[in-house]
Amino acid sequence: MSVWTKGIVIALVTVLPLLEGCTRHSKSEHYYLVTVNVDLPYWKTAYEGFQKAAAEYGVTADLRGPNKFDPQGEVQEFRSVVASKPAGILVSVTNSSLLAPEIDAAIAAGIPVITMDSDAPESKRLYFIGTNNLQAGRLGGQRVAAQLNGKGNVVFFTMPGQPNLDERLKGYKDVLSGYPGIKVVEVFDMKGDSGVAMDKAQEYLARKGNDRIDALICLQSSAGKDVGEAVRRAKADGDPGRLLVAMDTDVATLQLIKDGIIDSTISQKPYTMAYVGLKAIDNVHHYPMKTAGGTDYSLDPFSPFPAFVDTGVSLVDKSNLASILERKEAAGGSQ
Structure with missing residues (x-):
């Protein structure tokens, strides 16, 4: 083998893993954000974060849920999403007793589920991202x-x-x-x-x-x-x-x-919750845990997941209102 050929081989060995890492995503990977009352400005802001992360990764993201306060409607939407066998689900839990069994069923089917905004700690969801x-x-x-x-x-x-x-x-x-x-x-x-x-x-x-x-x-x-x-x-x-x-x-x-x-x-930071959330479920999709759904991660001292990702909370009044309004205007949001 010539020196030139050896150089090509070494280059390929070095570069191909990097290319594989860069191209691991595809539009066929479908991630869902499921909640209730999707018409609220809060959830429109969250969906912006979800879409931003999806655009960065080159995957597909959708927001699903009823357009009014309807916990049963959210359950139906969640079941529909699970039936489509998505790459992962981020869900805000309106009624824990209704949604926990559905989350457990999704986890059992190999679909990673992380809760955001509102939790169902009794379920087998992987962890919670949101406000304390x-x-x-x-x-x-x-x-x-x-x-x-x-x-x-x-x-x-x-x-x-x-x-x-x-x-x-x-x-x-x-x-x-x-x-x-x-x-x-x-x-x-x-x-x-x-x-x-x-x-x-x-x-x-x-x-x-x-x-x-x-x-x-x-x-x-x-x-x-x-x-x-x-x-x-x-x-x-x-x-x-x-x-x-x-x-x-x-x-x-x-x-x-x-x-x-x-x-x-x-x-709160709904944009951040959803932005971080999509990246989190994407990571689980690409690097699945063999024990996912079968381990109580809250008790596991070697858990691969945190119990809770706190996205922060603050009080807004007239003293700091201007900076919040300026940031929203800069982002082009009316929500």
């Missing part, structure tokens, strides 16, 4: 306690039974329990309908005297703008205003902070 929702609630609770000076009547807008919202509520209550002068009057089930939240807010705002509601807290993203509209109308009619703390950073919520209607909001 207990921390998010505690952050909000500290804000409420400070703004109320430790005294007042508080109500919550949520959907009981949704894991992430239940954790947020617990975080708030953990903090508020240290303030005897703050009373949690009611935890209102808005049933996934921000219009229902708005109607209930108007009722709360009409209460007087000892029954006066001093703070309204939204644990779900869509409620903030509609509860905020109720507060705006009340102020226009002479109400001195109430403390309103929202969730997430859709443009409508941020505008209400700018207008002085919403005091603050708890910010």
Whole structure:
């Protein structure tokens, strides 16, 4: 073999593995983000992150789920996705008791599943990517306690039974329990309908005297703008205003902070969750664990997976609002 030929062989041995690594992906690899109420700005932002990661890898990404709050509808969408035998699924769990068996079935079929935004820890999902929702609630609770000076009547807008919202509520209550002068009057089930939240807010705002509601807290993203509209109308009619703390950073919520209607909001990173999530399930697809689905990774000291990837949480108010709005404008988003 000539020196020249040897050089070609060495080059091929060196380069081919690199080329193989660069071309391991294809459009035939299909990844799904499954959630509920896909029309919400929150999920549109998440899908942007999911698509960005898919574009970088050269794979196919889709968002699936009902366009209203419908946990059973999410289950049906999840089953449909599993039947198509995708490369992997990222799912936000609206109802853990409904979705956990479906997740387990997908894992048993060899389809990697990672939860994001809202978890199902009792399932065999590989791990969770998202907000530390207990921390998010505690952050909000500290804000409420400070703004109320430790005294007042508080109500919550949520959907009981949704894991992430239940954790947020617990975080708030953990903090508020240290303030005897703050009373949690009611935890209102808005049933996934921000219009229902708005109607209930108007009722709360009409209460007087000892029954006066001093703070309204939204644990779900869509409620903030509609509860905020109720507060705006009340102020226009002479109400001195109430403390309103929202969730997430859709443009409508941020505008209400700018207008002085919403005091603050708890910010998550749905774009990041989905961006990191697709890359994570892609990695499992290409480098599958032989024991996936058969091992309790939460107890395994040599687990190949983390238990939880925390994407962060922060409080947004007028002091840092401008930078958030500028970043959204630079990204070209209206969500």
